[in-house]
Amino acid sequence: MGSATPEVLAELLPMLAYTIIAGVLTAGGIAAEYASLQHFGSGEAMVGVWLAAIGCIMLYAGVYGIGYKKVAVNLLNVGQ
Numbered sequence: 001m002g003s004a005t006p007e008v009l010a011e012l013l014p015m016l017a018y019t020i021i022a023g024v025l026t027a028g029g030i031a032a033e034y035a036s037l038q039h040f041g042s043g044e045a046m047v048g049v050w051l052a053a054i055g056c057i058m059l060y061a062g063v064y065g066i067g068y069k070k071v072a073v074n075l076l077n078v079g080q
Contacts, residue, residue: 015071015074015075018066018070018071018074019071021062021066022062022063022066022067022070022071023062024062025058025061025062025066026058026059026062026063026067027062028058028062029054029055029056029057029058029059029061029062030055030059031055032051032052032054032055032058033051033052033055033056033059035051035055036048036049036050036051036052036055039051
């Protein structure tokens with residue numbers, strides 16, 4: 001029964017890393033979008049557009065690219 005521990009860790013550590021990376025990218029995307037709104041409100045449209053684009057890319061990568069494609073699919077396959 002003790003030999004199953006390395007196998008569980010081998011599957012758990014990448015999932016944990018992907019979850020942390022997805023969370024950081026999503027939080028960074030939300031922060032960039034918020035900063036974008038602040039810059040639009042202050043009249044700096046070019047910086048606002050730039051931050052909005054970066055925020056969209058970070059949100060896409062965090063939520064869909066890693067969060068859905070790596071973490072959610074892996075969690076659904078664990079039960080099978």
